[in-house]
Amino acid sequence: MTEISASMVKELREKSGAAMMDCKKALVEAEGAFDKAYELLRQKGAATAGKKSSRATSEGLVVGQISADGKQAVLVEVNCETDFVARNEQFAELGKQLSEIAAKNKPESVEALLASKAGDKTVQEIITETIAKTGENIQVQRVQVFNLASEHGTAGMYIHALGGKMGAIIELATDKAVAKVEELTALARDLAMHVVSTKPAYLLREDVPAEMIENERRIELGKADLADKKPEMRDKIVAGRVDKILAERCLTEQPFVKDPSTTVGKLLAAKGKEWGVEVKPVRFALFILGESQSAEAKTEE
Numbered sequence: 001m002t003e004i005s006a007s008m009v010k011e012l013r014e015k016s017g018a019a020m021m022d023c024k025k026a027l028v029e030a031e032g033a034f035d036k037a038y039e040l041l042r043q044k045g046a047a048t049a050g051k052k053s054s055r056a057t058s059e060g061l062v063v064g065q066i067s068a069d070g071k072q073a074v075l076v077e078v079n080c081e082t083d084f085v086a087r088n089e090q091f092a093e094l095g096k097q098l099s100e101i102a103a104k105n106k107p108e109s110v111e112a113l114l115a116s117k118a119g120d121k122t123v124q125e126i127i128t129e130t131i132a133k134t135g136e137n138i139q140v141q142r143v144q145v146f147n148l149a150s151e152h153g154t155a156g157m158y159i160h161a162l163g164g165k166m167g168a169i170i171e172l173a174t175d176k177a178v179a180k181v182e183e184l185t186a187l188a189r190d191l192a193m194h195v196v197s198t199k200p201a202y203l204l205r206e207d208v209p210a211e212m213i214e215n216e217r218r219i220e221l222g223k224a225d226l227a228d229k230k231p232e233m234r235d236k237i238v239a240g241r242v243d244k245i246l247a248e249r250c251l252t253e254q255p256f257v258k259d260p261s262t263t264v265g266k267l268l269a270a271k272g273k274e275w276g277v278e279v280k281p282v283r284f285a286l287f288i289l290g291e292s293q294s295a296e297a298k299t300e301e
Contacts, residue, residue: 002032016041059086062167062287063095070154073169074103077141077287085136094130106145113143144285156188165289168195171282178275200251216242
């Protein structure tokens with residue numbers, strides 16, 4: 001077997017722009033023949049893909065799927081360079097494939113998803129091939145998988161219809177089975193749509209960090225319209241304003257998007273009473289194209 005030196009790998013990388021590991025694999029497959037290894041990289045799309053890997057990816061899609069029984073929900077953000085490619089059939093198919101692979105392999109990170117196998121290829125290799133076809137850099141930005149451990153409850157998902165730029169998944173738990181499961185499923189989907197619409201930062205008020213509350217209080221105290229107020233009046237006004245800010249940012253305290261006369265928390269309580277169960281939101285994830293982190297929260301154990 002031909003020995004593959006570091007210098008051979010380096011030289012092939014410089015010519016092809018492919019990743020070091022791809023270069024080494026190609027050289028091994030070509031038994032050390034440089035030109036054949038380069039040809040193999042071109043055939044697999046790795047040569048062109050590597051050269052595009054540093055280009056900015058600000059477009060793309062948020063994709064996802066939910067299992068038929070509502071016990072698993074998946075959300076993936078995959079980025080590309082232009083909206084033209086984001087609307088391309090090949091890119092859309094890639095997004096669908098990534099969500100299916102994530103549902104099957106349950107990765108806890110983007111790195112784990114990229115290393116997942118689909119047949120005889122890794123996800124990274126599949127992406128590399130798509131890069132070669134589309135001519136643009138493609139990156140998986142983030143992935144979230146909810147696997148419901150509880151016997152009861154369900155997950156809901158909503159992907160914004162206009163361009164697939166936003167999506168959310170949410171988990172609801174009930175203390176016992178709901179007779180009309182389809183109604184619980186519909187509620188979960190409605191709440192996922194609500195999350196996309198209102199973009200809450202937290203699930204419950206108890207989830208809000210104390211430093212965030214103190215920061216908001218400090219900001220309000222420093223506003224010019226309170227400068228001439230008496231201390232006790234100023235404190236009362238500030239408390240009211242901070243309370244309003246927290247209500248706007250916590251899912252359960254937000255006015256429900258389909259019926260602003262009630263809050264999400266009151267809606268859940270009303271539905272629970274109607275169904276004879278207790279309904280609690282467990283966690284949610286919100287992906288907005290281009291943001292670096294998802295909004296996710298959990299209730300207390």
